[in-house]
Amino acid sequence: MINVFPAAERHSADLGWLRSQPSFSFGEYYDPNRTGFGVMRVCNDDYLAPGRGFGAHPHSDMEIVSIVLNGKIRHEDNLGNSVVSSFGEVQRMSAGSGVIHTEFNASEDEELRLLQLWFMPEERGVTPSYEATKYDIEKLHNALLPVVSDQASDQVAWIGQNMTVYLSKLEQGKQLSYVAAADRRLFLYIIEGRLKAHGETLSAGDTAQMVQVSGLELTAEEPAFFMLIDLP
DSSP states (O other): OEEEEOGGGSOOEEOSSEEEEESSOBTTBOOTTOSOBTTEEEEEEEEEOTTOEEEEEEEOSOEEEEEEEESEEEEEETTSOEEEEETTEEEEEEOTTOEEEEEEEOOSSSOEEEEEEEEOOSSSSOOOEEEEEEOOGGGGBTSOEEEEESSOBTTBEEOSSSOEEEEEEEOTTOEEEEEOOTTOEEEEEEEEEEEEETTEEEETTOEEEEESOOEEEEEEEEEEEEEEEEEO
16 A cells, blocks of 8 residues: 655745755644654754854664755764765664754755655663764665665664665666565655656655555656655
């Protein structure tokens, strides 16, 4: 089964310094029918003005992933981390027993675009941790590239949940197949372009939530940049 949520029907917020389109209830926006998908709680497509961002704030018992799409993000936390990341890099934080951090646009003249993803952890109360990883941008082309997973490597950020986040840039007319276990969920987000998935056509900003879809066929109807998440 596949449920498609068009970008035009999703909530959007414009605070001047921040433009955001959340996939689920977030902050002052609440929809009882859109509170998450499996262990996924947040998928925000955020645009931050130059030099602006989120001041010091706490988190606990949440796996938080930031995927930079354009510009640069600066992360600082009370664990002693201070890191600037750009496209081709991922920041992952396991909030665990508690952490305080800030996130800002590190540029004074360029807008920052990033995907903010939150997931419930497998284990609560763990020691907080943070890492920034860099993946090979060339490996995005016509392939599903893992960038976050509980099966980590030098170019794949570790996460405290049984899941994997993939990114891909698919050329027009190209196809990809993905096989998931019967008890898994799949979440698809179209960053750019247009993609056909399981018989449904999705455009930029559209999301799809899939259950009991073991064999997923993806075809780019025009050049497409997208994220696919396999989660419990």
